Amino acid sequence: MALTNFRLPSLAAATEDHDISDGERVRFAGGVYDRGGVSDEELMEDLGEGDDELLGDAMTEDLAEEMGDDGDGENSESEDEMGGDPFNPADLGLKEINNLAHFGVSSHRPGNGVAELLSDDLDKYWQSDGQQPHLLTIHFLRRVEIRAIRFYVDYNQDESYTPTHVVFCAGTGHHDLIQFAEVPLTSPVGWQDVPIADSGGGADGHSLCCWIVQMHIKENHQNGKDTHIRGIKIYALDDHSLGGTAREPTRGLGAPFDDGHARVPTTQGLDGESLQELLDAFERHPISLSNFDSVREPVIR
Known part of the structure; x- marks a missing residue:
């Protein structure tokens, strides 16, 4: 087994019965080893029977520590997305x-x-x-x-x-x-x-x-x-999200429009004779501002 990124340090003079901290030393069947100072070749020479399994466990733990944060974050994010409320008003208009x-x-x-x-x-x-x-x-x-x-x-x-x-x-x-x-x-x-x-x-x-x-x-x-x-x-x-077409059909320029109000005559399409007749009618019946006295601002009663 090639040890590239994983390093277990040199042989200590302690015995297996020596009380040590797991954060500072690693215990194998052949003895107790300090973290931090021996080459891979020296370590492999000192390993005894049964140490391969312990070494594999240690490598697995280190690998899990390196990947743990990213993996947990992705899982929690996906759980939040799945558990969220799927109702989105904007998407439904x-x-x-x-x-x-x-x-x-x-x-x-x-x-x-x-x-x-x-x-x-x-x-x-x-x-x-x-x-x-x-x-x-x-x-x-x-x-x-x-x-x-x-x-x-x-x-x-x-x-x-x-x-x-x-x-x-x-x-x-x-x-x-x-x-x-x-x-x-x-x-x-x-x-x-x-x-x-x-x-x-x-x-x-x-x-x-x-x-x-x-x-x-x-x-x-x-x-x-x-x-x-x-x-x-x-x-x-939401009329705006639907392009303003949710309530009423769009009226074309030539579509009739009857809202109960008087129609306003226009001069578009009139020939010279008809236009003169219209002007003569205004001269005979001038429009007085008094005719609009009854038109006032609406009042809420």
């Missing part, structure tokens, strides 16, 4: 619309309210403080077309505070809320997707069109009373 809504809860403990629920820090959470069912009501500033709803729960941390039965309702107001999804949970950890694919809204029937969404938490694990929700995200189609 979605954008978060939490900023368009007002969030309200039926009850909460001090320091565990809506602000903690909407925080990106998943160590924070909304904790209810009342009777079941616990309600989270989301009022939007305008009618929205929702494509995804996700909420975060963690049974490993919250146990009896973790929901087992969640119902979602939506409508234009509190008077017409209709259940559109039911989510059963068993020891959940991570982001949970609310099924809305067949809600019937949007051009393809897979959107939830509404003004209000309400989350009902009816039961918890281990018959727990209060609940923990560590985050909620609501997404709609």
Whole structure:
């Protein structure tokens, strides 16, 4: 066996019974050797029976130390990639619309309210403080077309505070809320997707069109009373990521456009005689600014 990079030092005068530190000396069947001073040929002459196996073990340990850091790093990185959340809004053409809504809860403990629920820090959470069912009501500033709803729960941390039965309702107001999804949970950890694919809204029937969404938490694990929700995200189609073609078809230059307003005549394509007739009509019926007195800035009432 050729020893190129591995060096085991010279023969010591000590015996096998001598008490030594493993970090300073290496023990073989033929004796104890100090680290750091003998050639490979001298070492091979002093090796006794049974030393080949020990020498191979030592070389294996050194090789493992050299490769250990890089190998562990690659494994941990791959595990993180596999264990991460595969949901990517940008890839799906979605954008978060939490900023368009007002969030309200039926009850909460001090320091565990809506602000903690909407925080990106998943160590924070909304904790209810009342009777079941616990309600989270989301009022939007305008009618929205929702494509995804996700909420975060963690049974490993919250146990009896973790929901087992969640119902979602939506409508234009509190008077017409209709259940559109039911989510059963068993020891959940991570982001949970609310099924809305067949809600019937949007051009393809897979959107939830509404003004209000309400989350009902009816039961918890281990018959727990209060609940923990560590985050909620609501997404709609992102027109910009879809090139601005998600809402309305592009109108061509020659396409008719009827928006209920008077059409403005143009002089394009008029011959000299028609243009003169149009000018004569303006002279006979001049436009007075008083005709526009009724046109004022819109007022919100």
